[in-house]
Amino acid sequence: MALLRLSPAAKRLGVHPMTLRRWAIEGRVPFRMVGDQRPERRFDERDLDAFAGVLSSERNRVEVAYVRVSGVSGQESSLTAQAEELARTSVSGIVGVYSDKASGLRENRPGLTKLLKDAAAGKFTVVRVTHEDRLARFGVGWITMLLADRGVTVEVVHAKGGAGGVEELLADFMSLVATFAGRMYGIRSKQARQRLLETASANTIGDGGTRRDGGR
Numbered sequence: 001m002a003l004l005r006l007s008p009a010a011k012r013l014g015v016h017p018m019t020l021r022r023w024a025i026e027g028r029v030p031f032r033m034v035g036d037q038r039p040e041r042r043f044d045e046r047d048l049d050a051f052a053g054v055l056s057s058e059r060n061r062v063e064v065a066y067v068r069v070s071g072v073s074g075q076e077s078s079l080t081a082q083a084e085e086l087a088r089t090s091v092s093g094i095v096g097v098y099s100d101k102a103s104g105l106r107e108n109r110p111g112l113t114k115l116l117k118d119a120a121a122g123k124f125t126v127v128r129v130t131h132e133d134r135l136a137r138f139g140v141g142w143i144t145m146l147l148a149d150r151g152v153t154v155e156v157v158h159a160k161g162g163a164g165g166v167e168e169l170l171a172d173f174m175s176l177v178a179t180f181a182g183r184m185y186g187i188r189s190k191q192a193r194q195r196l197l198e199t200a201s202a203n204t205i206g207d208g209g210t211r212r213d214g215g216r
Contacts, residue, residue, distance in 0.1 A: 003034065003042035012048050013055070016089040018157065025159070061092040062124040066115055068100045068134045076101075086128045089157055095124065104137035112136075112143075119150045128155045 004012065010020040021041075023029045030047040033039040067082035079099055087094045096118075100111035112135075118124065127147060129135050135143055135154070144154045 002045045003032070004045060004048070006041055006043075009043035009048055012045070013052055015091055018089045019091060022157070022159070055091075061126055063090050063092055063094050063126040063128055064096040064098060064115070064118075064124045065090075065094050065128050066098045066111065066135060067130070068102065068104065068109075068111070070103050071101045082130045082134065085130055085157065090128060094128070104133055104135075116146065119147055119152045122151070125151060126153050126155055128157065130157045132156050132159075 006017050006020060010017040013020060020029065020043075024031050024041060024043075029043065029051050031041045031043050034042045065083055065086040067079045067086070069076070069078050079101075083094075083097050083099075086097075098111040098115040100109040102109045115127065119127070127135075132140050147154055
């Protein structure tokens, strides 16, 4: 019996180490912790070979990636970084990438709409995202259920935490505020809503995230 570290074990299965780590956390692959000071995962070769047989018996995986940024200036490179990470950690390779530059609060995203239509057409079996909030800020459960009903599984590379940081979250929130304000006051043009968003952001957020009016 040989116990392998994460990287050699992943190589034996032909997957990325991050993928094997996720499978271990999900309980799909047996492992044991070795070491007292800094315990590390070790994988039994026999368990890996048995799991390899399970993988080969699963239906053919057809993986696609969904990447998104909130449209904040300077985030274009994040789309590429997300796509590269999803391709690097995929099991069978990414056959298509769906992308959006839009708030995660928006429902009418072109990339997500096309993804859902293609899922209904049976064009893939797995949708991969780097973080759950890339798929949506809220309602991820509903999207996941809809995809599952079409035989599609959602896989999240980083199960904990979100992406984008405070700036992107603020942009999403302000976009929502501007949308509701626009509906309330009849502001229909895109330019007018953008001016409202910029004004609201400038008046509510100061240095360090504090209110400029002193909180009054």
